[in-house]
Amino acid sequence: MSTERRLRLPGLAYGGDYNPEQWPEEVWAEDMRLMREAGVTMVSVGIFSWALLEPKEGAYDFSRMDKILGLLHDNGIAADLATPTAAPPAWFFKAYPEALPVDRDGRRLSYGSRQTFCPSSPAYRTAALRMAGALAERYADHPAVVMWHVHNEYGCHNAACYCDTSAAAFRSWLRAKYADSLDALNQAWGTTFWSQWYYDWDEILPPRVTGADSNPTHQLDWRRFCNDELLSLYVAERDVLRRAAPAVPATTNFMVNFSIEALDYWRWAPELDIVSNDHYLRADDPASEVDVALCGDLVRSMAGGPWLLMEHSTGAVNWQSVNRAKDPGEMRRNALAHVAHGADGIAYFQWRAAKAGSEQWHSAMLPHAGTDSQIWQDVVRLGADLRALAEVRGSTVAADVAIVWDWNARWALELPSQPSSALRFVDLVRSWYEPLWRAGVAVDFVLPDADLSSYRLVLAPSLYLIDDTGAANLTSFAEQGGTLAVGFHSGAVDENCHVRLGGYPGAFRDALGVRTDELFPLLPGETRPLTGQVPEGADATLWSERVRLTDAVAIASYADGPLAGVPAVTRNAHGTGTAWYLSTHPDPATLAALLDRVRDEAGVRPVLATRPDGVEAVRRRGPDADYLFLIDHSGNGTEVPAHGLELLTGKPVHGSVTVPAGGVAVVREER
Numbered sequence: 001m002s003t004e005r006r007l008r009l010p011g012l013a014y015g016g017d018y019n020p021e022q023w024p025e026e027v028w029a030e031d032m033r034l035m036r037e038a039g040v041t042m043v044s045v046g047i048f049s050w051a052l053l054e055p056k057e058g059a060y061d062f063s064r065m066d067k068i069l070g071l072l073h074d075n076g077i078a079a080d081l082a083t084p085t086a087a088p089p090a091w092f093f094k095a096y097p098e099a100l101p102v103d104r105d106g107r108r109l110s111y112g113s114r115q116t117f118c119p120s121s122p123a124y125r126t127a128a129l130r131m132a133g134a135l136a137e138r139y140a141d142h143p144a145v146v147m148w149h150v151h152n153e154y155g156c157h158n159a160a161c162y163c164d165t166s167a168a169a170f171r172s173w174l175r176a177k178y179a180d181s182l183d184a185l186n187q188a189w190g191t192t193f194w195s196q197w198y199y200d201w202d203e204i205l206p207p208r209v210t211g212a213d214s215n216p217t218h219q220l221d222w223r224r225f226c227n228d229e230l231l232s233l234y235v236a237e238r239d240v241l242r243r244a245a246p247a248v249p250a251t252t253n254f255m256v257n258f259s260i261e262a263l264d265y266w267r268w269a270p271e272l273d274i275v276s277n278d279h280y281l282r283a284d285d286p287a288s289e290v291d292v293a294l295c296g297d298l299v300r301s302m303a304g305g306p307w308l309l310m311e312h313s314t315g316a317v318n319w320q321s322v323n324r325a326k327d328p329g330e331m332r333r334n335a336l337a338h339v340a341h342g343a344d345g346i347a348y349f350q351w352r353a354a355k356a357g358s359e360q361w362h363s364a365m366l367p368h369a370g371t372d373s374q375i376w377q378d379v380v381r382l383g384a385d386l387r388a389l390a391e392v393r394g395s396t397v398a399a400d401v402a403i404v405w406d407w408n409a410r411w412a413l414e415l416p417s418q419p420s421s422a423l424r425f426v427d428l429v430r431s432w433y434e435p436l437w438r439a440g441v442a443v444d445f446v447l448p449d450a451d452l453s454s455y456r457l458v459l460a461p462s463l464y465l466i467d468d469t470g471a472a473n474l475t476s477f478a479e480q481g482g483t484l485a486v487g488f489h490s491g492a493v494d495e496n497c498h499v500r501l502g503g504y505p506g507a508f509r510d511a512l513g514v515r516t517d518e519l520f521p522l523l524p525g526e527t528r529p530l531t532g533q534v535p536e537g538a539d540a541t542l543w544s545e546r547v548r549l550t551d552a553v554a555i556a557s558y559a560d561g562p563l564a565g566v567p568a569v570t571r572n573a574h575g576t577g578t579a580w581y582l583s584t585h586p587d588p589a590t591l592a593a594l595l596d597r598v599r600d601e602a603g604v605r606p607v608l609a610t611r612p613d614g615v616e617a618v619r620r621r622g623p624d625a626d627y628l629f630l631i632d633h634s635g636n637g638t639e640v641p642a643h644g645l646e647l648l649t650g651k652p653v654h655g656s657v658t659v660p661a662g663g664v665a666v667v668r669e670e671r
Helices: 026-038 063-074 090-095 122-139 164-177 182-189 216-244 265-271 288-303 330-340 374-388 407-413 425-438 468-479 506-512 588-601
Strands: 013-018 042-045 078-082 145-149 276-278 307-311 343-348 401-404 443-446 457-460 483-487 514-519 527-532 539-541 545-549 553-558 567-574 577-582 615-621 625-632 638-646 651-659 664-670
Touching (some): 013 026, 013 374, 026 063, 042 063, 042 145, 042 343, 063 078, 090 122, 122 216, 164 216, 182 216, 216 265, 216 407, 265 288, 288 330, 288 425, 288 443, 330 343, 330 374, 330 615, 330 625, 401 425, 407 425, 425 443, 425 588, 457 588, 468 506, 468 567, 468 577, 483 506, 506 514, 506 577, 527 567, 545 567, 615 638, 625 638, 625 651, 651 664
Parallel strands (some): 013 042, 013 343, 042 078, 078 145, 276 307, 307 343, 401 443, 401 457, 457 483, 483 577
Antiparallel strands (some): 514 545, 527 553, 553 567, 567 577, 625 664, 638 664
């Protein structure tokens, strides 16, 4: 968070998206009463209000927003005031039809939902900045407004537009990147392949649908361009708001557990005064609590400390094939787990469940059933919990382990024509993260070129793409005494998606003390047994390689098949440190055992030396005290060694604390 622009709220923020325009005005007074009952301290307003705030071009009607902000202020509830630019009104598209996006197949999409605009459209940018300016002029000094909410979920439905306007913007971006040199672009893209050499900038198009797979570097630069185009929209709106209200912080909500279309949030985070994230569980995830923790740690790492959970759900969402309600107690566990992993505020979509529109079946803080509902009881209880945890605000998590996460590597890995289409960056990273989470080990996420001096152990589960600077930084970490563990198919290509010649794993070959000359990805369902210093019944899945030792020693080898006797897991003394290589994807139990050994050798200890299975343990560190979060995911309840004050009950803890079945305990530990 910026030192100049902080959220002017005591304790942990609590609330959600508030859309009173969906309801008759007589409902608003009840909303205020129930918000006070629930302990709501801040709501996001105006996110989808453009059509009402600007009913025709250049003509504004702020009467409704004036009343809403006045009501909130009178009831002691702060406003996170949004620029409503994620949903332009129908009149805008009738006037500027060229602002509608075009998909990869060349179809111009229609309006009638949200985010139906081309990010490169000059007409959209002009209208969005005009709208932001009008809001800023009117509400910069409003006592209810404590934060600007710029846009909403950038790129959620329009991460890329393939129209001619976008093509021209892409060419301008490329000319800036390659210093106006077509020769430099041709070299970077490897355009001698398939006769793709460009002699004129106007020959370059977005990677639209073609008869075969298009150039991978072309696709990668396109993803980078799309990210930067959306980021430029955010910065432009933010600057309009900042000029009017220099002390009011600005945010926009990330979506870090989104698909390959996700943005490079490492580039976005420094532009935000307060980093915020939206997080939604997937009904088909049997261990969604792991995703809650991973995403919380990732956002905390990007924020460099506390962050805000801007959206999640009290129950079911509306956009999956099957939208399940949460299990009893799950809503509370999810929210407090986000706090454990660094959130200084908890908010939901939305306050009152809609009775009409595309999200009418999305859960809310005040559900269709009203206050006579389990969700409402849980909402009120959570408000009390967050008040009890007010002092946790501002504390953060200290970690000895870092996992490397790079969106460029993610985009590149999941492009077509890989040795295996089964590789998924997020799945690979999560498979390494989960054993650490289950062991109660604190984790940060870092870029490859980050300062690693505070860590004992750095894990790179999936770094298919890495530049020379990042590779040198990671290998230097091991050389200078750290422990580095690298996953298969890492270091294979440079920042331009050019294969690093001389054998795999490319950039890491010397530090790892191995050389691979051929890849043997496994077919769906195919496994290979492993032998050596691994648990009985260990299997290799997804991937294998023909590895030759140059300096390393084999920890495990393939037991049969075409690679029988070939090293699968290796360990190398590099400088004064250690570098491990996993040339395959071991089964979960084997991977967990290997990572246990790696972190034990690195001197990494869990948050608690003794902790029952199924209980998540996270420690946030404050200036005068630590806060030990204990979350029971087993449903059994347990006693955990602890000393201090349990904040949710107010009871002193001498020796051990009771974690209720499916519940949470938070112990303040004096230092």
